[in-house]
Structures are given as C-alpha cells and as structure tokens.
Amino acid sequence: MIILLQTKGEGLEVKQKMKRNLKISPPFFEIGPKNYLFGQDIYNLARVADEAARRYRVNVIFTAPYVNIAEIVKDTKALYVFAPHMDAAPVGRGLANILPESIKEAGARGVMLNHVEKPLGLTELSQSIARAKQLNLMSIVCASSIVETKSVAMMAPDMMVSEPTELIGSGQAADMGYVEAVMKAALSVNPHIGVLVAGGVSTGEDVYKIIYAGADATGSSSGIVMAPDPEKKIYEMLQAVRQAWDDRCLTNKRSI
Numbered sequence: 001m002i003i004l005l006q007t008k009g010e011g012l013e014v015k016q017k018m019k020r021n022l023k024i025s026p027p028f029f030e031i032g033p034k035n036y037l038f039g040q041d042i043y044n045l046a047r048v049a050d051e052a053a054r055r056y057r058v059n060v061i062f063t064a065p066y067v068n069i070a071e072i073v074k075d076t077k078a079l080y081v082f083a084p085h086m087d088a089a090p091v092g093r094g095l096a097n098i099l100p101e102s103i104k105e106a107g108a109r110g111v112m113l114n115h116v117e118k119p120l121g122l123t124e125l126s127q128s129i130a131r132a133k134q135l136n137l138m139s140i141v142c143a144s145s146i147v148e149t150k151s152v153a154m155m156a157p158d159m160m161v162s163e164p165t166e167l168i169g170s171g172q173a174a175d176m177g178y179v180e181a182v183m184k185a186a187l188s189v190n191p192h193i194g195v196l197v198a199g200g201v202s203t204g205e206d207v208y209k210i211i212y213a214g215a216d217a218t219g220s221s222s223g224i225v226m227a228p229d230p231e232k233k234i235y236e237m238l239q240a241v242r243q244a245w246d247d248r249c250l251t252n253k254r255s256i
Helices: 012-020 038-056 065-077 099-105 123-134 146-154 176-189 204-212 231-253
Strands: 026-029 059-063 080-083 110-113 138-143 159-163 194-197 219-220
Touching: 026 038, 026 194, 026 231, 038 059, 038 065, 038 231, 065 080, 065 099, 099 123, 099 146, 110 123, 110 194, 123 138, 138 146, 146 159, 146 176, 159 176, 176 194, 176 204, 204 219, 204 231
Parallel strands: 026 059, 026 219, 059 080, 080 110, 110 138, 138 159, 159 194, 194 219
Antiparallel strands: none
C-alpha cells in the first residue's frame, strides 16, 4: 500500500494522484452492463450511475455497448464512457472491425481491452494500447492472475483490471490477500498505473473490503444489472467506495 504524506492545505487524495500521475483519480469504479441490457435500459442505468457518481464523488467508468456510446456521452455529465473493445486496424479496409477513430468520434474517453470474453494475443494487445495512446484514448486492460497482472502493467496502459476468471459473475469476490498481492505486483513494475480489482463483486460490503484493502478501484457487471433493484445497487456500491476510501485515508493519516 502506498504511504500518503499530507502537508498543510493538501488532501490525501490529491497527494496520491500527484505522486502516481493517474489519468483517473481514485477512488474509481467501473460499470459494464455487457449484453445484459439494451436500448432504453442502458440509458436509464447510465443516468443513475451519473447521478450516483456526483453524489458520492466517485469517478465512474461506464463501459457501454458501441451503439449507445454517443447518446450516453451526450446525456451524462460525470461518467467516463469507455468502449468495451476495439481493433488495432487503421482507417481503410477492414469490414466490421471496431475502428479506434470511430470510438473517439463517438465521444468515448477510453477503451477496455483483453476482457476474458474478448481476449487478445500479445501482439494485438500491444498494438491496441499503442493505437489508444495515439488517439489520446485511455486504456484499461484486463488480467486474470498475478503473473498476468505484472505482464499487463509492464505494457503501460493507463489502468488495468485484475480479476481471477473463475470469480467473474460468481458472486464470490476476491479475498483481501489477493487485493494486496495485485497492488504490490502491479505497482512494483509500474507505479503510474491505476489498478482495479474485481470479479464476483455483488455487494457494498465486497466493494468496501476491496477498496479499503488498497485497490484504486473495483467494479461490477452482473452484480448490478442482475440485482432485484439495479439503481439501488449502484448507490449502495458507490457509497461503499466513498466510505472505504475516506476510512482508508483517515487510517493512513493517523499512521503518519
């Protein structure tokens, strides 16, 4: 865990962002509805996420289906709207490829890469990260183990998601030992990468434990959209992010 030093008039969160030079200031949270929702339900979820992000002062990445990106960008104020994938293809031939320039033009601020449901080979992943940098698109790259976490961190995306594949959609969140190991592994090779730890996150308690244990962020897909009341679940989780971060900053301040 990074030791935060506070000087007069400077908040702990500001000091951490300055120290690590992150594109999105922690704490942050990722919501990815995947294909569980479509049409108006996607827009409704985005509006709720936008309102909750502002209420709890949590930066929210909303990973939207391609066809909904432009409308969500236009309809929300606080969300970082990301695409769920893109191809490294250049402008020109490539029927049905997801062109990075099209994502940018639609208003997306970043892209998720190498999700377990859309894995990439090493060369393709490296090329995609490079294409994102060329267009000033943020990249968040997925990893499924501690070893892969270090490998991804070395590739220098802006952020990464570390989640064991077996936990995705399971309702069983990672234990705190995994969170601490992930943060140590990622930051040992790249101190300027934002690290999101997820997989099976389904309750505010899961969220609180992961953030308090040292993660910059966490996130949820099925834990939100499959909940009896997705709107209530978003508020529950973002409130937990804020509470965990504030408690963690207070604990660090007292330890100085």
